[in-house]
Amino acid sequence: MNFDMRSTVGVSYVTDKELYTLSPAVQECVDAYSEYLTINKGLSANTVKAYISDIEQAMHILHLRGIDKLDDVTRDQLRSWMAHALHAGMSKTSLARKVVALRGFFEYAHGHDMVQSNPAANLATPKQASRLPEVLNKSQAQAIVETQTVREQEEDHSAIALRDNAMMELMYATGVRVAELVSLDLGDIDLDQRIVRVTGKGNKQRVVPFGLPAMHALDSWINSARVQLVTEETPSAALFLGSRGGRINQRQVRSIVHERARAAGVPDIAPHALRHTAATHLLDGGADLREVQEMLGHSSLSTTQRYTHVSLEQLKKKYEQAFPRA
Known part of the structure; x- marks a missing residue:
């Protein structure tokens, strides 16, 4: 299934968790990953919050397309989500950060038998424009x-x-x-x-x-x-x-x-x-x-x-x- 741009073009890429809607099953997996990052990885509260916000934002868009189980997510759907994000005005830098967060989430989910396969395993980050460092003469x-x-x-x-x-x-x-x-x-x-x-x-x-x-x-x-x-x-x-x-x-x-x-x-x-x-x-x-x-x-x-x-x-x-x- 690919995204119909017209159905989600008005979706705002906000960071207010209250605006995200996830199915109970997906939310349970995300909450477990949040606990894993905090306890097992020892990440700071702000870092965990940033990772989880990125994941929930992406899964919210997938939810709007009727995808409410992790096993229903495919690599093509994730690529379509990336295309939609860029179409909606998200910068490549921000999208790259979210892709990294999703890869970590699905790797965890696959390793803990929450999903049969990892659709994000080979998901590439968008190519960044090469910028030379700013220097003074x-x-x-x-x-x-x-x-x-x-x-x-x-x-x-x-x-x-x-x-x-x-x-x-x-x-x-x-x-x-x-x-x-x-x-x-x-x-x-x-x-x-x-x-x-x-x-x-x-x-x-x-x-x-x-x-x-x-x-x-x-x-x-x-x-x-x-x-x-x-x-x-x-x-x-x-x-x-x-x-x-x-x-x-x-x-x-x-x-x-x-x-x-x-x-x-x-x-x-x-x-x-x-x-x-x-x-x-x-x-x-x-x-x-x-x-x-x-x-x-x-x-x-x-x-x-x-x-x-x-x-x-x-x-x-x-x-x-x-x-x-x-």
Whole structure:
């Protein structure tokens, strides 16, 4: 059975569970899977809620087509559901997430004898458009790192300004993720050796070098300014502190990067774009791909290879500008 687009074209892809209708038999299987994700997999409440919402949303659409048993679901019907979702305006990214959720659900259902076969076993996610990472050129990167905001200028080398300088220099020098930056402790920094010990995804640690500008900025922050923000509640080990003395959070760092971008007159970027920028500039300067992979903490070399495409695109632009017959 394939979808008649006219019969479900008005269905809204909402996330309000009250608007979903599932048969009691299907709902029982979904509830069992929810318990499995929570107890056996140890997933957080928010993660489980997201998975279950995606599953219920898809099964609701199938219910509207008269499919009320898991054994009645076929791969062709799931593909038709995917086509309907795209037709209704769902993004490929959102649909890919829902397909992954459905695959996990049907794998669980098949493994627990809730369904005779797994219709989602070979269900492919929609192909995503390849997007190159957003990066700044070298002059823009220098501007965002060195240009202070109005707030920082008014405070004139205050603890806040020196902290922001140190964070910007370190992010650009090492390509650390913002989550890694805010979790750094004082003991992770070695100013003499100019290295930082970073704890990345999966609690994997790596040692990343940094240059003199970052060293001077960190020295000014650690040895001159940090004490000005310390309070009785300050975590003794935290490297970067917020204005109230606690460990700085990711939201505050993102806000600082956006403010710096506006002040510097460069494209508005998020902290992750500084990571992309650092990697691209390293490769432009002749760094080895595997060295950049190790520095960024990528588990797969293919992830790092994206930056070679960025460098190639920049080379093409320079070529077209330089050669009249390009």
